[in-house]
Amino acid sequence: MTSEQKAKITELRTAGFGYANIANTLGLTKNQVVSFCHRNGLAGEKSTQATKGKPDVGCCKNCGKPIVQVPGRKQIKFCSDECCQSWWNAHPEAVTRSADAVYSFTCACCGKPFTAYGNRSRKYCSHACYITGRFGGDGRE
Known part of the structure; x- marks a missing residue:
């Protein structure tokens, strides 16, 4: 895990993002994120009271910016077309081809x-x- 990933985990965790969401964003496993958070005092239960009534917020797979998900619509993974294009260009192995x-x-x-x-x-x-x-x-x- 790089120091940039560690800094991003700290930033996203303090902003209230969950372990799986952070792991998907940074391309890590959920266990890696959980372990890092427990070692660095970033662990804790997400309060259901705090998230009640708030829109579902995810983060961009490429840059990590928060994305507000619209209920009843397909979940978006990227904040912009530029982020989408750069992520797919950087991850050609993720393309499913026949x-x-x-x-x-x-x-x-x-x-x-x-x-x-x-x-x-x-x-x-x-x-x-x-x-x-x-x-x-x-x-x-």
């Missing part, structure tokens, strides 16, 4: 084998090969 949509090809320019997801009609392995194959050069003037 094995049926992975296609194998041989590049029409360089002859190297390559795979592509979701595109049955690829000819080239890269943009550089496309330029060479299509225009007969490196594409520079």
Whole structure:
């Protein structure tokens, strides 16, 4: 656990966030967060009286900013489109992909084998090969 994660746990816990919510936000396990909180005096029961009548508040998976959840609607995970995009770019392993949509090809320019997801009609392995194959050069003037 990094010092940045420890500081964020302290910040979120003092703001009233739960262990699981903090763990999901920081990409840690709930047990790691619970252990850290118990060692550093951040443990405690969440008061049902304090949360009664307040809207459900989560936090952004990317930056940790508080997000107010609207009852009766799908829960949101990110505070903005920018946070959503940057999180998914940083976590490509979290993308669920169908094995049926992975296609194998041989590049029409360089002859190297390559795979592509979701595109049955690829000819080239890269943009550089496309330029060479299509225009007969490196594409520079």
